[in-house]
Amino acid sequence: MMNIPSPGHPPQPPAGGAVAGRSAIIRLAGVGKQFPARKDGQPVEALSDIDLDVPAGSVLGVIGRSGAGKSTLIRLVNGLEKPTSGQVIVDGVDVSRLPENKLRAVRRNIGMIFQHFNLLSSRTVFDNIALPLEVEGAAAPVIRERVERLMSLVGLDDKRSRYPAELSGGQKQRVGIARALATNPKVLLSDEATSALDPETTHSILSLLSAINRELGVTILLITHEMAVIRAIAQQMAVLDGGRVVEQGDVFDVFTRPQHPTTRSFLAAETGRAPPSFVADRLAHEDAPGMETVIRIIFRGRFATHPVLAQVSRELDIDVNILGGTIDAIGGKPFGVLIVGVPGGRDLSERFVSFLAARDLDTEVLGYVPASAFA
Numbered sequence: 492m493m494n495i496p497s498p499g500h501p502p503q504p505p506a507g508g509a510v511a512g513r514s515a516i517i518r519l520a521g522v523g524k525q526f527p528a529r530k531d532g533q534p535v536e537a538l539s540d541i542d543l544d545v546p547a548g549s550v551l552g553v554i555g556r557s558g559a560g561k562s563t564l565i566r567l568v569n570g571l572e573k574p575t576s577g578q579v580i581v582d583g584v585d586v587s588r589l590p591e592n593k594l595r596a597v598r599r600n601i602g603m604i605f606q607h608f609n610l611l612s613s614r615t616v617f618d619n620i621a622l623p624l625e626v627e628g629a630a631a632p633v634i635r636e637r638v639e640r641l642m643s644l645v646g647l648d649d650k651r652s653r654y655p656a657e658l659s660g661g662q663k664q665r666v667g668i669a670r671a672l673a674t675n676p677k678v679l680l681s682d683e684a685t686s687a688l689d690p691e692t693t694h695s696i697l698s699l700l701s702a703i704n705r706e707l708g709v710t711i712l713l714i715t716h717e718m719a720v721i722r723a724i725a726q727q728m729a730v731l732d733g734g735r736v737v738e739q740g741d742v743f744d745v746f747t748r749p750q751h752p753t754t755r756s757f758l759a760a761e762t763g764r765a766p767p768s769f770v771a772d773r774l775a776h777e778d779a780p781g782m783e784t785v786i787r788i789i790f791r792g793r794f795a796t797h798p799v800l801a802q803v804s805r806e807l808d809i810d811v812n813i814l815g816g817t818i819d820a821i822g823g824k825p826f827g828v829l830i831v832g833v834p835g836g837r838d839l840s841e842r843f844v845s846f847l848a849a850r851d852l853d854t855e856v857l858g859y860v861p862a863s864a865f866a
């Protein structure tokens with residue numbers, strides 16, 4: 492267990508896959524946000540028709556390219572922006588209608604962490620974490636006790652008197668996380684919190700956020716441009732494109748059965764999905780005599796790669812070439828990607844695809860390679 496007192500609400504059970512049934516602690520309903528035109532320009536439709544529920548106690552990741560509207564979405568949740576239409580409900584309160592003086596109480600319930608940490612350079616680690624408590628007028632002994640616990644939670648006990656300039660990026664983000672938790676918020680908003688960090692530090696910060704979600708029951712809404720971040724920590728996800736949610740759902744489902752081209756293109760960079768270079772370099776778009784059809788197979792859930800491939804090879808009397816792939820898990824559920832070469836022309840490859848479809852396996856034809864290429 493983490494060394495921190497329970498916040499002002501009961502911890503949720505460990506976050507797993509079954510979060511969809513929980514009530515939403517953040518709800519965006521029919522939200523649109525238009526920024527007025529600047530001189531000689533058009534108004535910007537930053538967000539349109541956004542319906543998004545973040546279940547209490549879950550981690551929901553929103554992915555989108557630059558300009559998709561991610562920051563605007565998060566700024567609507569903490570009331571820094573007002574929507575042009577729709578409602579933004581946080582813990583039962585419609586923040587889109589609150590005047591600034593009432594928003595302060597709501598923001599106490601919403602912690603926020605940033606890509607560039609936003610620490611005060613003239614304050615020590617202790618004093619940065621203490622800031623939100625000082626602002627709300629907490630007594631010095633309360634502040635001391637709380638900050639000590641938070642420093643211990645994020646693993647910075649030995650850095651209390653250091654200044655931000657003396658810390659690594661990962662340590663700075665730990666200060667940012669401790670500061671965000673100072674007022675015991677139910678919700679943590681993360682705006683590209685790991686984008687400035689190397690992969691190893693990213694991993695340790697995402698583990699810390701995961702533990703905070705699991706053990707303190709803090710709901711996390713994070714925005715990112717990296718699928719790997721979503722996969723490491725979120726149970727639910729939404730894909731934002733041109734200010735609209737184009738796909739949303741359980742992370743496992745979206746990763747293994749992406750529906751929208753934008754989601755597919757985000758996934759293209761995931762390991763194992765692209766054909767290995769010795770295949771990719773020879774991949775043609777058109778079929779021709781003597782070519783093998785290159786097919787990507789996605790295995791979901793209960794893993795049965797080899798029996799299926801052995802069966803299909805027997806049934807169709809073909810030798811399937813295994814060209815690449817990975818076996819992995821998302822949220823503890825196994826899934827695999829296999830890239831195979833199927834000889835014998837179009838008729839046989841169509842029968843191969845039908846055989847797998849009948850066993851609920853998804854396939855995609857990636858192109859064609861000369862059979863001789865692997866001799």
Ligand SMILES: Nc1ncnc2c1ncn2[C@@H]1O[C@H](COP(=O)(O)OP(=O)(O)OP(=O)(O)O)[C@@H](O)[C@H]1O
Nearest residue numbers: 526535536537555556557558559560561562563564
């Ligand atoms: N205050 C503003 N005034 C006018 N236009 C704005 C304002 N804030 C954002 N926009 C526009 O709204 C759109 C969405 O911007 P937003 O910053 O939300 O995207 P983003 O997905 O967070 O991008 P990035 O990943 O680059 O930060 C963009 O076209 C942006 O130029």
